[in-house]
Amino acid sequence: MEIVNEILDREQKKAEKYKPIIVDKHLEVEFDIGTLLAYDSNDLDTKLLNSNTDEYLQSLARDNTQLLLNKVWELPTERIEEAIVVRLPPPTTVLPRAKPVPKPRPLTKWEEFAKAKGINKKKKDKLQWDEQLQKWVPLFGFKKAAAEKEKNWLIEVPQNVDPMTDMYEKKASEKSEKVAKNELQRLKNIARARKVKIPRVGLPVTSDKASANQLATAATVAKASTASLGKFQDKLPKEKEARGKGVHELIPGKERKRKAPIPTPQAEKEHNLNVLDNILNKRPKIDMDKAVARHINTEQIQ
């Protein structure tokens, strides 16, 4: 019995040496260990707060910190580079973001089409073997222009072209046109993605001399470009409205035909196979009366 008392005494003395780590609270303190946050919804002691503010606040903070850190110390520990760390659970407080959640980039017209058709982008090699130069030439970018220059030290003028044309100039203008077209398409894609209405493009200027068809179209468009859509415009005696592919769409006020949606690969395949079947299974139609008549006719001639 004595030994037991002695041990108990010793333990008690040991315990007295240290201050307790247990804190009693009326209401449970809420924790968000992920953000190291504690929310103590217990009522404050107004008397103490007013008379002895700083000390009261410090004791309150100490108790709550003790509770919070007790929770943290319960978490499983790890050793990372000589330091003891604890793995925190994900935070439960939801904080607003600084910027909205990113939306996926809207597809361009080509990308939409390729997706519908199941066309995959093929990866091209960055370098290509040039037979003429006998060396590897990059597909684009650095050293491509120099290689092109070396290759095209002389350009033949084709027979169907005016012999006095400058082929270099022609090539350069073609290239700049391509760049401009690309830029236009980029802008159109942006406008489509932002749902901005862009004005319809008028007649394309392809050469300095417009064709009769183009002129007719231009006249028709110009006539219909009034506030009343050309309803009260006079007509010339033998005037005809321009017709043709794509003309209808250019004239203001005309109802536009809706384009059929891009068919799925399966639907398209089925359609094509049907056409093929129709052609292969074609049988000549036999008009019995006509055949008999012809037969009789040939016999009579004989």
Added chain:
Amino acid sequence: MAVIQRIKKPTTRKGKKALLAKEPKPIEGPKQCLFMQGRNPSERTRKLLKDIYNLKKPDAAYLSRKNDFVPFEDASLIEKLCNKKDAAIFGVGSHSKKRPHNIIFGRTFNYGILDMIELGADKYKAMSEFQNVKVLAGIKPCLLFNGPAWDLNQDLKRLKCLFTDYFHREKVETIRLQGLEHVLSFTATDSGEIYFRSYRILLKKSGQRTPRIELEEIGPSIDFKLRRTKLASDDLYKEACKIPRELKPIKKKNISRDAFGSKMGRIHMGKQDINRLQTRKMKGLKKTPEERKQMLMNKKKAKKAAKAAQINDVA
């Protein structure tokens, strides 16, 4: 992504990179903070903001120039500066007879004001007035909110979230136990007073694994009084709190647990093919030799007919 959606393309690679860095991302880093001066800032507000700036330091910028503006009337300057510095939280200090020692804390969403809360600094003791060892810069503090008022008052509720946003620093997965050495305590009373205190944690031996905590005040110590507020509408706030799809936990379907904690799964079977079902073999159901012969003949006939049809087609 918006870089590509811009009408004007960035001309340099560096410019493109800068624009890309500004783009919204699914996982955001710590919010940058801006501290600025309003009309006639007092010495106290200047010092106070500087102290908070010191607490927030790696993710903050302190703009010392005076700006002639009133955030509650026209916050366009804040929005502009936040856009320029790519910041999402701000603090403005000003001083007037009507609102002495005025501090405005707020945050933005998509470079527009989300919420602003005005506080008056009634009492203030600077960090430098506490003569003791301070905590390391850039450390993640523990946040304590005391008092039932934090949940009862709608403004204080938002202020609690704002303070958390201000001081929580960054979402971390692991934390060093010895690195827990800073506590920020916010105590709110029902009358709208907010006591801001900052302590250093001293870990003492307790005879157990968990240490005994002692605190030492390191400042700043501020007694705030709640003034005007401008809170975000519920719609905007909800949009700002949206969690991107990448971060949402993927739900596993058809798995449940019963009261005893054992895992239950529901399996969906496809439609059963009855024709291929292996039934019991019986002598009575067997085909007689005649029947089998008939079947073979039928098969042959069908084959022949098919072949003839094919030849006809070709011819």
